[in-house]
Amino acid sequence: MIDTLNIRLDRIALAGGNPLAIANYLTDIEEGQSEKRGYWISGRLKDDNDKDNYKISAFQWGISIKGSLAKYYLPSNVYTHKRATIQRAIEKMSDELHIDVSAATVSRLDISTVIPTQRPPADYYPRLGDKPYFKRLPTAADTLEYRTSKKRLIFYDKAKEAKAKRAMIPPNLTGCNLLRYELRYFGRLQKQLKQADPITAAALYNPKFYYMLVQQWRQEFDTIKKIHRNTTVMEDVKTVKEAEDLFFARLIQQGGGKAAIDEFMADIDASNAFGENKTQYKYNLKAKLNKRLLTPIADGDDIIVEIEKAVENYARYAV
Amino acid sequence: MFSYYALFEQLPDEVKQAHGIKMDMKNPRFDLIKASGEYPPFDTLKNNKGMLILRLIDPRGIINSTDQRRAGRALQGRRGKDTINFTSLFIPELPTAEGEPMIGFGNPNGNPTLKNGNPNPFAGYGNDGFLFIVSPDWKRIELLVMPDGNLTTNPAAKALADGVYDSIVQAARAAATTFYDYWKK
Numbered sequence: 001m002i003d004t005l006n007i008r009l010d011r012i013a014l015a016g017g018n019p020l021a022i023a024n025y026l027t028d029i030e031e032g033q034s035e036k037r038g039y040w041i042s043g044r045l046k047d048d049n050d051k052d053n054y055k056i057s058a059f060q061w062g063i064s065i066k067g068s069l070a071k072y073y074l075p076s077n078v079y080t081h082k083r084a085t086i087q088r089a090i091e092k093m094s095d096e097l098h099i100d101v102s103a104a105t106v107s108r109l110d111i112s113t114v115i116p117t118q119r120p121p122a123d124y125y126p127r128l129g130d131k132p133y134f135k136r137l138p139t140a141a142d143t144l145e146y147r148t149s150k151k152r153l154i155f156y157d158k159a160k161e162a163k164a165k166r167a168m169i170p171p172n173l174t175g176c177n178l179l180r181y182e183l184r185y186f187g188r189l190q191k192q193l194k195q196a197d198p199i200t201a202a203a204l205y206n207p208k209f210y211y212m213l214v215q216q217w218r219q220e221f222d223t224i225k226k227i228h229r230n231t232t233v234m235e236d237v238k239t240v241k242e243a244e245d246l247f248f249a250r251l252i253q254q255g256g257g258k259a260a261i262d263e264f265m266a267d268i269d270a271s272n273a274f275g276e277n278k279t280q281y282k283y284n285l286k287a288k289l290n291k292r293l294l295t296p297i298a299d300g301d302d303i304i305v306e307i308e309k310a311v312e313n314y315a316r317y318a319v
Numbered sequence: 320m321f322s323y324y325a326l327f328e329q330l331p332d333e334v335k336q337a338h339g340i341k342m343d344m345k346n347p348r349f350d351l352i353k354a355s356g357e358y359p360p361f362d363t364l365k366n367n368k369g370m371l372i373l374r375l376i377d378p379r380g381i382i383n384s385t386d387q388r389r390a391g392r393a394l395q396g397r398r399g400k401d402t403i404n405f406t407s408l409f410i411p412e413l414p415t416a417e418g419e420p421m422i423g424f425g426n427p428n429g430n431p432t433l434k435n436g437n438p439n440p441f442a443g444y445g446n447d448g449f450l451f452i453v454s455p456d457w458k459r460i461e462l463l464v465m466p467d468g469n470l471t472t473n474p475a476a477k478a479l480a481d482g483v484y485d486s487i488v489q490a491a492r493a494a495a496t497t498f499y500d501y502w503k504k
Contacts, residue, residue, distance in 0.1 A: 085470065
């Protein structure tokens, strides 16, 4: 379930090798000199689709590797890495760069997957409430983000994004609504994940560590406050009057239903309301109120349960 | 999307008796009744009568993984004297109604060799993914093979439960032909 993976290899980890020698294995090389970093080179490590995927920069201090491990090794990042493919991807990168990438320290990590959903992803966002210590930011129509300085949770419409970027969607998920849930770690991963040692690329395919990461992904979702309620039927609402009628129906049904109507009609009976037209108007009013009582106000589903179950299943059987 | 469909069933006692099949075995036996499409590794699992049998087993002690994520069940086949661990059978909690079939997923072990060093018939098929439709009484298991579907088994299981593949599954069922006729007089 790893997508973006940024790593860095110190000169020491290169066993005394020259970081700048990596230029031999890169394309689109650029070079420069800066006061802070000294002489540097950067280039691209192309993926199997010949797209510039990983950006590799080499300095006197070591090497920085930034990109998406899913795009690098899988047909696109709509596919989700399993633990075994993470290992194969790291091994492939080591072969291509002629260095041991497994020893590199992780500086940024995204844990994510896609969930096929019964509704468009944006329908679920209103059901995801606040999360302690995180800012909830609906950043765009199709995106919901929870943010701290070192960690982010992002929900967005992956099918839409894949279509826009012409990324390959797995054939068995073509045509599905795809909710993407990403947990992104920015910096200080060792502290954030409460590990005794710096997190290396090799740790990402260690069974226990990988399982722990996936559980973090689940736990971060679990601590979002969920707004559990049935869905109001909005599909037929086209005008303000229709919305008002639906709201009225909801108030009646949730505020006592038939008993409330009977009580109100008894008050009408006991009053001088409607004057001499009382019998006819009473009949009309009761018919109208009873109609509200039968108006479907909810489709019966607490839709966020679908996502809760899916996250739980993914975390339980993450391989 | 699906290259192969297979219907496995636990045979009724009278049918087992007619074929001299042992009854009340610890690990339930599932016989391949109907199939559509092709799945070449299965050809090697046929016994000398032409039957293809899988057994439903408890994977503890066989599959090396943490208790939390180990599948509740697994399917095992035989090729001659070799035991073939066909797949784990994960049954996630998906919103199927009570009395409706359960949805499961798995994938083959694509290692080149078996534990005893013999060639693995599923070598080269490790990228495939499996979906299962299991009757609530565990008497009937339908298998759907997704070529290169290994990385999408979990979301595909949810899509199957949501009804996304209903028409494709119906077509696969309709196209299935008898694999071995246990009821032939």
